[in-house]
Amino acid sequence: MKFGVHISIEGGVANAPKRAFDADAECFQIFSRSPHGGKSLKIDEAAIADFKRDFKKYKTGKFFIHSPYYINFASENNRIRYGSISAIRSELEVADSLGASGVVTHLGSSADLGDKAGEKLVEGLCKSFEIPSFGKDKTVKIKYKRFKAKLLLEITAGSGNIMGDTFEEIAFFIKETEKKIGKNVLGVCFDTAHAFASGYDLRTSEAVHRTFADFDKIIGLERIKLVHLNDSLASFNSHSDRHANIGKGKIGIEGIRSVLAELKPYDLDFVLETPPLRSAKDLELLKCLRKELS
Numbered sequence: 001m002k003f004g005v006h007i008s009i010e011g012g013v014a015n016a017p018k019r020a021f022d023a024d025a026e027c028f029q030i031f032s033r034s035p036h037g038g039k040s041l042k043i044d045e046a047a048i049a050d051f052k053r054d055f056k057k058y059k060t061g062k063f064f065i066h067s068p069y070y071i072n073f074a075s076e077n078n079r080i081r082y083g084s085i086s087a088i089r090s091e092l093e094v095a096d097s098l099g100a101s102g103v104v105t106h107l108g109s110s111a112d113l114g115d116k117a118g119e120k121l122v123e124g125l126c127k128s129f130e131i132p133s134f135g136k137d138k139t140v141k142i143k144y145k146r147f148k149a150k151l152l153l154e155i156t157a158g159s160g161n162i163m164g165d166t167f168e169e170i171a172f173f174i175k176e177t178e179k180k181i182g183k184n185v186l187g188v189c190f191d192t193a194h195a196f197a198s199g200y201d202l203r204t205s206e207a208v209h210r211t212f213a214d215f216d217k218i219i220g221l222e223r224i225k226l227v228h229l230n231d232s233l234a235s236f237n238s239h240s241d242r243h244a245n246i247g248k249g250k251i252g253i254e255g256i257r258s259v260l261a262e263l264k265p266y267d268l269d270f271v272l273e274t275p276p277l278r279s280a281k282d283l284e285l286l287k288c289l290r291k292e293l294s
Helices: 013-022 045-058 078-098 114-127 167-181 192-197 205-218 252-266 276-293
Strands: 002-006 028-031 063-066 102-105 130-134 140-144 150-154 186-191 224-228 269-272
Touching: 002 276, 013 028, 013 045, 013 063, 045 078, 063 078, 078 102, 078 114, 102 186, 102 224, 114 167, 150 167, 150 224, 167 186, 167 205, 186 192, 192 224, 192 252, 205 252, 224 252, 252 276, 269 276
Parallel strands: 002 028, 002 269, 028 063, 063 102, 102 150, 150 186, 186 224, 224 269
Antiparallel strands: 130 140
C-alpha cells in the first residue's frame, strides 16, 4: 500500500513531483487545470520534460489526474455535455504525455434527462475515446483510442441527482461503455467518504468486509485502481459530501484501519483529500496503521 496526498500545481505542473516528495507522499494526485472551469492549461514539451525528470528523480510513486468538477456527460446543455467530453479527452491525453496512471472523474447529474441520463452518460464516455475517420464515400467510421492511463469512475455521495453513487450504476456504466470501446479501459476510484455517505457502511471490520464483498460481486475488486481515503463529516447514508481528517469523522479510526486491512492484498494507492491543515498528520497516521498491519 502506498499513501499520498493531492498536490498543487501552482507555478506549473512541473513543480508537482518535488512538492509530493517534500510532503513525504508515496503517490499523489493533481489537477492539470482549474477544477472549476476554464480552458486547460498549456503544458508545453519543456514542462513535460521537467515533470518527467523530477518524477524520476524524486521517485514519488504513481500519480493520478483528477478531472474538473463540472463534468456532466448527461447534461441537456450541449455546451456542458460536449465540454465534458472534450475535457476528459484532453485529460487522458495530458495523462499519457506526463505518465499518469489514471484520470479520475465524476460523471454528472440525471436532473436534465431523468431515466435517459444513464444511456446519455455512456454515450458521452464513449465519445471521449472516439477517433472518427472519413471514407471516400463520405461515410464516417468510428474507432476508439486506447490510452495508457485508465479513466477511473469515482463513486459519489449521491447528493441531489448526482449519478454514480451505487455499485450497480458504476457496473452498468463500465459494462455498457466497454461493450463499445473495448475491455479494461475503465477502472474505479473508491472514495471512502462518498461510499459511506451513499449508504455503504465502513465503520467496523464486519461492515467493511460486507461492503467490499458486495463491490467484488457487482463490479470486481480488480477494477479499483485508486482509493480516496477520507473520513466523513457527514452521517451514514446522508448523501452529503463532506470530508474529515482521518479518525475525526463518522467512519472513525476503526473503520479506516479495517479498509486498509481489507484492501491490503491489492497493493493499491491511497490518496488523502482531507482538510489540508492536518493532512501531514493524516499521512503519518496512515503509515503507522500500515506498520500495525504488516
